[in-house]
Amino acid sequence: MTPKLPLPTDNIYKFYALFGLVLLLSSAFGIIYTTDVTNQRVFEIFTQIGQYKEDGEISSFEEGQIQMLEKLKEVALSNKELYLFVLHSSFATSLYLMLYGFYRWHMTIQRRDDRLVQLKIRQLEKELKISHFTRKQKEHPWR
Numbered sequence: 001m002t003p004k005l006p007l008p009t010d011n012i013y014k015f016y017a018l019f020g021l022v023l024l025l026s027s028a029f030g031i032i033y034t035t036d037v038t039n040q041r042v043f044e045i046f047t048q049i050g051q052y053k054e055d056g057e058i059s060s061f062e063e064g065q066i067q068m069l070e071k072l073k074e075v076a077l078s079n080k081e082l083y084l085f086v087l088h089s090s091f092a093t094s095l096y097l098m099l100y101g102f103y104r105w106h107m108t109i110q111r112r113d114d115r116l117v118q119l120k121i122r123q124l125e126k127e128l129k130i131s132h133f134t135r136k137q138k139e140h141p142w143r
Helices: 012-054 060-139
Strands: none
């Protein structure tokens, strides 16, 4: 079973950078999703509480339901704070990891690779000049 998307295993900095990017995008999506879902849930709770209070006269059963819904709202908001703390921490960590990976990849690996390419080009140019010079001598031996 071969993966459809190959992982960058040629250097660790590229892996850091791309893993940090994926984690950053996941954290951002998680923050948005958590906020949206919690807001919808709290709105539903307020709607239910409003329906109980709309009648004017509240029975003991309805009072119990309202208290339960208030507690449910507190739990939902408390969970939202915890989830957002974890997601913001993940976002910050992934941002650092991504920036570190891209920086080290560019400064260490990419500069070395660029220098290697320059040296190969110079070597090929020298070989081409030598080859061209020897070919010229073979074509025109009287010169």
